[in-house]
Amino acid sequence: MDEVIRQLMSGKEAIVYVVRCGEDIRCAKVYKEADKRAFRQAVQYTEGRKVKNSRRARAMEKGSRYGRQEQEAAWQSAEVDALRRLAAAGVRVPEPYNFLEGVLLMELVTDAKGHAAPRLNDVELTPEQARDFHQRLIREVVRMLCAGIVHGDLSEFNILLDATGPVIIDLPQAVDAAGNNSAGAMLERDVDNLAAYFGRFAPELLTSQYGKEIWALYQGGKLLPDSELTGRFAISNKPVSVGSVIREIDDVIKEEAARRRYKNAMEP
Numbered sequence: 001m002d003e004v005i006r007q008l009m010s011g012k013e014a015i016v017y018v019v020r021c022g023e024d025i026r027c028a029k030v031y032k033e034a035d036k037r038a039f040r041q042a043v044q045y046t047e048g049r050k051v052k053n054s055r056r057a058r059a060m061e062k063g064s065r066y067g068r069q070e071q072e073a074a075w076q077s078a079e080v081d082a083l084r085r086l087a088a089a090g091v092r093v094p095e096p097y098n099f100l101e102g103v104l105l106m107e108l109v110t111d112a113k114g115h116a117a118p119r120l121n122d123v124e125l126t127p128e129q130a131r132d133f134h135q136r137l138i139r140e141v142v143r144m145l146c147a148g149i150v151h152g153d154l155s156e157f158n159i160l161l162d163a164t165g166p167v168i169i170d171l172p173q174a175v176d177a178a179g180n181n182s183a184g185a186m187l188e189r190d191v192d193n194l195a196a197y198f199g200r201f202a203p204e205l206l207t208s209q210y211g212k213e214i215w216a217l218y219q220g221g222k223l224l225p226d227s228e229l230t231g232r233f234a235i236s237n238k239p240v241s242v243g244s245v246i247r248e249i250d251d252v253i254k255e256e257a258a259r260r261r262y263k264n265a266m267e268p
Helices: 054-062 065-088 127-146 183-198 203-207 210-219 242-266
Strands: 003-010 014-021 024-031 096-100 103-107 159-161 166-168
Touching: 003 024, 065 096, 065 103, 127 166, 127 183, 127 203, 127 210, 183 203, 183 210
Parallel strands: none
Antiparallel strands: 003 014, 014 024, 024 103, 096 103, 159 166
């Protein structure tokens, strides 16, 4: 970075600046210290995140000073990892360039005039625009889930509108869909937030049930980036097989025991 031009916004977890890098104008996200953030690292967000270094993992579990520092570093780097994975999956997110010591350097999302793109909540929409943007974002949520990620805090406050449409931002709290027990509930909340916002302009969206439909397809192994969605979901009244549930629980217990034995065998 050669120059800090101005502050762009201050959020729950970071302050974002417009910066100059040579001839390019980008943005720098400076993460706030843990005790100054409004958004806390709840266990429901960090569950399922993998730490490759066993020493770091043990320190984080114990909550030592070093462990807390490593936990903070992991929280921040999670956004970089998520941005790269989602960009590769075709999701509209800012391009990350570099991350160092709590500062994320990334693409500055701009409008048609080259100015910093507005957040969705700062824009008035027609019913037609609301329906269009809602459908586009539902498709983005599906692409994210197919890439194994749930945003976890998606709303009109962390979606930008560039010259061609919505761009999703703010991903340090993104969760692993397969490894987090709260992932389904978070996905439904994200989708419900979209329905509530766009429903102000197109009321019929308020009764849609895309979240439940998307998660059911994902759980059934049937979700694809281009899966056809209806926005409707019927709760099954089919009796649950107690025997099947017990067998699934036993399988999970056996897998976890095998995983722990392998982990213990690999640790020094």
